[in-house]
Amino acid sequence: MTKITDVRAKTPDELNSMLLDLRKEQFNLRFQRATGQLEAVSRIRAVRRDIARVKTILAERTRSAAKA
Template sequence: MKASEIRKMPPEERVRKLVELRMELVKLKMQSRVGTLTNTSRIRNIKRDIARILTVMREEALRKSSVEAVTREGTSEGSQAVENKQ
């Protein structure tokens, strides 16, 4: 799964996919411990997909908070300018 594909997903879909991948990772780790896992690289790929999803989610959270901070700064500066003129 590519980061560009993850960015196109709606947030609810990302969360659902994250939960799904974590459950699959638990199952694969269990198979690895028991000795029935045939494709060991699948664990590595799932871990990377989980990391990609978390990274995209974090990027969006930071982007959202920075936009809110800029918005708050703009309104507080504007209100201060009005107060200073009075």
């Protein structure tokens, strides 16, 4: 689980690459769950929340850029 301060410190390019990595991990976790190989079930929730954090920060930055 990443902290919000760590996410806010990243550039938009880093956030986009982080989002891509998290989505790949989410896909892999869903695939593992479907095949019965998933051991850390709580990781699905953590990844989903990390994706939400990154998307929230990206949206905040686009809104602030639009105002300026």
